[in-house]
Amino acid sequence: MNGYYVVLITVPVDKGEELSNFIVENKLGACVNVVPEVNSVYWWKGNIEKDKEALLVVKTSAQKFKELLEKVKSVHPYTVPEIIALPILAGNPDYLNWIEDSLK
């Protein structure tokens, strides 16, 4: 499987840095941008909940996604964490190669 993904992950506000370090240190992603605080509104067990979260924007390869999914789920504080992948359709070739090299 080739190609590259932008993966979106939300976490509690105080866990953003810890999880982004975990992802990069374990070569699950080449780079993570953490949007420090977003206001989230969502359904949970029949109620509408509101929380402040951090939004992680992870750049990785399609090949790494399965491993990223399993390992992030294993350390994430939520039972059903948001871990969703958007396809990168085109990009700076040097940057895409850098993603590849950073994940080796």
Add this chain to the structure above:
Amino acid sequence: MNGYYVVLITVPVDKGEELSNFIVENKLGACVNVVPEVNSVYWWKGNIEKDKEALLVVKTSAQKFKELLEKVKSVHPYTVPEIIALPILAGNPDYLNWIEDSLK
């Protein structure tokens, strides 16, 4: 039509919470993250305009998108609102199921 989308919507800074509540309450999206303040630069009627906006990151199903589009347009303060859908190519299965269940 199956599949899931990340939908991006921009609104005036003070309308972010109101619109995200509207989207979740009406089951147009399972979850919305609101980036409270972004600096926007854009063309409008031949001039470059600058504004502070809120950026909504909506997680929904492809099936719901048409309804989301029509209903958000009906309450959005802009005449030509940004409502654009990015495809979720892969994700935490439990989370994608949660999106589905939350929209029933």
Add this chain to the structure above:
Amino acid sequence: MNGYYVVLITVPVDKGEELSNFIVENKLGACVNVVPEVNSVYWWKGNIEKDKEALLVVKTSAQKFKELLEKVKSVHPYTVPEIIALPILAGNPDYLNWIEDSLK
């Protein structure tokens, strides 16, 4: 090539406004939202680096991407800048037309 993209670009925190103006003034994008400050973690030359960056969310056409890529690379302060394109799969028709018209 038809279609529309959301293009993500990261820059040093103090360059966000300047680059977003450059992109819109030169009709490389119809609109840019600048997330003023994200915390970035990434691999660089074998080390994990941490920086504060601005994240640009550019809305443009697929047709314009090549020109956007070359011109942004020519003014970007990084040697290997993140310039990556995500496909817009569906959207408010009036807004997509507005993108088209704004880039003429």
